Amino acid sequence: MHSLIYLFQALIALCTPVNLVLLSVSTVGGILIGALPGLSATMGIALLTGLTYTMPQDMALIVLIGIFVGGIYGGSISAILIGIPGTGSAAATTLDGYPLAKKGLGREALSATTIASFIGTLFGMLCLIALTPVLQSLALKFASHEFALLAIFGVMICGSLTAEGGSALKGWLAGFTGLALSCIGYEELYSMPRLTFGNVALYSGIAFVPAMIGLFGIPNLFDNLSKLPDTQTLKINHGKNEFGILKIIKRYFFNIIRSGLIGTAIGAVPGVGEDVAAWLSYDTARRSSKCPEEFGKGSFEGIIAAETANNAAIGGALIPLLSLAIPGSATTAVLLGALWLHGIRPGPMLTFEFPDFIPYMGALLLLASLTMRIFGWAICQVAPKLLKIPFFILMPVVGVLSIIGSYALNINMFDLKIMFIFGIIGFIFMKLKIPAAPIVLGLILGPIADSNFRRALQASGGSLIPFVTRPLSIVVILLIIFTVVSQTKLYKNFMQSRKEKRY
């Protein structure tokens, strides 16, 4: 009850013209940063931390949260329109968003993701206020064993990320390839370089952003330019956009609630983040869908699941950040630095010293999501017109933007080479119909799995027994077993025969 009162007080305090203008500008800025391939919310917050240094604390918070919310949503715009996820958290959205744009449903897809992101942020915000004590204690119980198993679980879901309902093995193959590539560079336990072959540029490992841009953007560029101009088929549906917020909620109610819960819970697990939340939610939506065959070919369920989850993860990631000073994701890690810079010390004492701070952040999230909804709607009307531009003009521009995105994060020419090589690998995988998405997931999860697995073994003196005796580990192991079994032909045939019997 106190939280609600604080929330309303914060909302009233925040609703001044100056604050609202500042929030609008920063949210739109975040959307643009997120929409540009390679420029993420993490980078936006990092860039703006310095610029907000001279601002008063409350204004700086408005700018940072606006960038955060806008940035996570913005990634879906380029994912849908040009098939390149603007941010890592939008990679799952590409799988169905781009096929939808190819079918002429780009505007509808953008509408759906705007609404899903809006609801997801609200969901995360509510959880931040209501569930902080519960999730705080659960997240604290995660040790190396659970982190390692969670990463393995992440790779196992790769089986269902295969395009066109292909074999789960293709997804696992790609997932393992991503894990293998993540081994390159310094490992975390002893800081020993691995598989660098003396190349100093490889010591810091394969940068995730250029690899992601290479895998998603460059194969599209090659594929579209190799086709003759007359055979290119991207079109725009000129009919009425049937997606209103109420229709989306009505049609995908359970999907939204489930994705919101997954997003918040995964966001609250320290170090996992929005990217994994989106993938996990996408996979769960696919499994529980009545039309799983549509996933990968242009499913609204898929993009709604991914976007609700990655935005809900914002609120989730703020839970351990504010209550334990442990960032839930890469973006919140940067945000932690920004908060410190502005004299805010997150941690267990924060709620005692400033009991109204978490509701204040909730109010900020609420206003930022409203701003995002309004400007996102405006962008939905204009952005699909991009698809009218002939491919021989649009695709080279995509190439130029991909290169800026790959370079800007580390300011390293080597990252451009990584992008190019991954572009070729991505193109070969595309032709072999092996999905590229699991490679990205493997690259993200590799270091988490590696360091936590060895740390867990160190803690138990090399024994694997704690993996099967810790209650949370058992839950994750059961999830892994179910994930693997549910992707086998035997299970699929069994489910099919059950369905046939029912009807």
Add this chain to the structure above:
Amino acid sequence: MVMDENRQKEKINFYGALGMLVFSLAFFFCSVFFISAVKNAEWYSEPKLFPVIISVGLMVCSSIYLCQNRKGYHLVAEDWARVRIYFKGIEFRRLMIAIVLLALYVFVLLGLRIGSFHLPYEGATFTYLFLNMIIFRKKGFAVWKIIAISLFLSVVVGYGFSSLAKIPLP
């Protein structure tokens, strides 16, 4: 027709799986022999532990996949003819041009220095955009329009990112 498509798929899958198996063997070999051991470290905390496990996982997956598509190993004259037609086709030529142009932009044009001359970002980008648009353009699309679009875009991207957004450019 469907039979033929399935056979084609099997062949593609077989050779894809074979490539992955070779990669996993190479990765296993590199993990075992090229990752240095840490003094006094137990086997379970060795840096090579995880790569070795991953390479075994890759090997198992690619072997199963290879076995599943084992019928695809046999290449007949018809397959070779199909490959030849693809390599001689216009699509392959356009693909090669797109790859070469991107490689030229990434490896040569960006940051190009000849003596004291340094090609600015805008110059490299203009060249890349112009070459792409002129080669891949629709029939009848005017050259002056391509020059204008390339020039406009390279200046806007260069100025917008470096001067306005303060984002470093290659």
